[in-house]
Amino acid sequence: MHPIVILGSGLAGYGLLREFRKRDANTPITLISADDGRVYSKPNLSNALSLGRAPEQLATDDARQAAAKFNARILHNTRVVAIDPAARMLRTAADSVAYDRLVLALGADPFAPSLDGDAADEVLSVNDLDDYTRFRRALAEKQHIAILGGGLIGCEFANDLAAAGYRVSVVHLGPWPLERLVPREVGELLTRALEAHGVSWHFGRTAKRVERADAGYTLTLDDASQVSADLVLSAIGLRPRTQLAQAAGIATGRGIIVDQRLETSIPGIYAIGDCAEVAGHVLPYVQPLLIQARALAAILTGTEVRLSYPAMPVMVKTPAYPLAVLPPAANAPGEWLIETTEAGIRALHRGPTGALNGFALGGGETGKRAELAKQVAALLA
Ligand SMILES: Cc1cc2nc3c(=O)[nH]c(=O)nc-3n(C[C@H](O)[C@H](O)[C@H](O)COP(=O)(O)OP(=O)(O)OC[C@H]3O[C@@H](n4cnc5c(N)ncnc54)[C@H](O)[C@@H]3O)c2cc1C
Known part of the structure; x- marks a missing residue:
């Protein structure tokens, strides 16, 4: 019997292990990961190229080093294929592992x-260090990269590639980049800043076909226009990994549904990170998962806490035009009030009574994000 088993070696899985060990040095913990268990920070994948960092420099520890550091058993390159909650048992391809309490940190x-x-099957995407290693290898000798999707990850890769000297074309369904996070005026400043670095945009379009061409690929868009590229990277969004939980009878929605104790519908099974849905929120960012990891470490070591979230701004790593965003809740009544300042741009979303619902800050204004976030109501009390 393994008292605590964590599935996943991303920031959520290792974040929980780290927080747990701050509170309890000895309770046996097993961490199981489908990947090789290297410790790395995923946000570094979208700015490593222009910073001159090779993929292998991004891992701080391998699985063996992490096991020693955290006094844990780490089963890497081991995919869990089923959970049997009645027997408190996990099945991998080769083995069964019994658990007392189980944490799903499965990502998206x-x-x-x-x-x-x-x-079509040669289009790449980057969601972990192995993907990134493949992507960097594929970039050799290439000049022109097409990116599908102009959301946060697409814009960050566009900036990183352009800063490293690549020509970049972004195909984006929205009318401006990050349209779910920022108003048009802010999106246009980012558009122009990236254009100045060699990025060209195809707004309001999706890619329909990808075909091999003499050198590279031809993308055909939904208006029949064509874009040539040496490599195609897709960054059109993420879907929480819910299948394993769903097959075990755990309640799922957009993510694996947990309460404010991070517990799923089956007692003794918890979920955190990109795979989790808390009070309707699926938040695929680092700050929420670190807050979850701290709360769950307390709960698993016997201190009852309830998860709460402050307002959490996200920095967009586009050095051509840095942004800090705290989007208002979907359908929050109010309007964007936009001010261009000497330092940059400040877009504040205010409700009918003047309350600050959210913001988008550009350029030097990003420095005000912490101060402004204090004026926005907590996301989860
Ligand atoms: C390029 C990029 C840049 C980003 N930049 C930022 C940023 O600047 N700021 C920010 O806040 N957020 C950023 N994010 C988001 C942030 O990185 C993620 O929210 C976070 O890393 C998710 O961590 P996780 O541990 O939940 O998931 P993951 O890192 O995806 O880990 C999931 C783990 O589960 C394992 N797993 C899955 N299925 C199984 C199975 N069946 N059996 C065993 N193991 C399994 C996987 O092998 C993996 O180890 C970025 C994301 C990307 C892709």
Whole structure:
């Protein structure tokens, strides 16, 4: 019997292990990961190129080093294929592992774009260090990269590639980049800043076909226009990994549904990170998962706490035009009030009574994010 088993070696899985060990040095813990268990910070994947960092420099420890550091058993390259909650048992391809309490830190899968054409399966996506290693290898000798999706990850890769000297084309369904996070005026400043670095945009478009061409690929968009590129990277969004939980009878929605004790519908099974849905919120960012990891470490070591979230701004790593965003809740009544300042741009979303619902800050204004976030109501009390 393994008192505590964590599934996943991303920031959530290792974040929990770290927080748990701050409170309890000895209770046996097993961490199981489908990947090789290297410790790395995923946000570094979208700015490593222009910083001159090779993929292998991004891992701080391998699984063996992490096991020693955290006094844990780490089963890497081991995929869990089923959970049997009645028997408190996990099944891997080769083995069974009994648990007392189980934490799902399974992350999210990139959406696969729906594409026709003979090169549709050659489109890359980057959601972990192995993907990134493949991507960096594929970049050798290439010059022109097409990115599908102009959300946070697409914009960050566009900036990183452009800063490293690549020509970049972004195909984005929205009318401006990050349209779910920022108003048009802010999106346009980012558009122009990235254009100045060699990024060209195809707004309001999706890619329909990818075909091999003489050198590289031809993308055909939904208006029949074509874009040539040496490599195609898809960044059109993520879907929480819920299948394993769902098959075990655990309640799922957009993510694996947990309460404010991070517990799923089955007692003794918890979920954190990109795979989790708390009070309707699926928040695929670092700050929420670190807050979850601290709370769950307390709960697993016998201190009852309830998860709460402050307002949490996210920095967009686009040095061509840095942004800090705290989007208002969907359908929050109010309007964007936009001010261009000497330092940059400040877009504040205010409700009918003047309350600050959220913001988007650009350029030098990003420095005000912490101060402004204090004026926004807590996301989860
Ligand atoms: C390029 C990029 C840049 C980003 N930049 C930022 C940023 O600047 N700021 C920010 O806040 N957020 C950023 N994010 C988001 C942030 O990195 C994620 O929210 C976070 O890393 C998710 O961690 P996780 O541990 O939940 O998931 P993951 O890191 O995806 O880990 C999931 C783990 O589960 C394992 N697993 C899955 N299925 C199984 C199974 N069946 N059996 C065993 N193991 C399994 C996987 O092998 C993996 O180890 C970025 C994301 C990307 C892709």
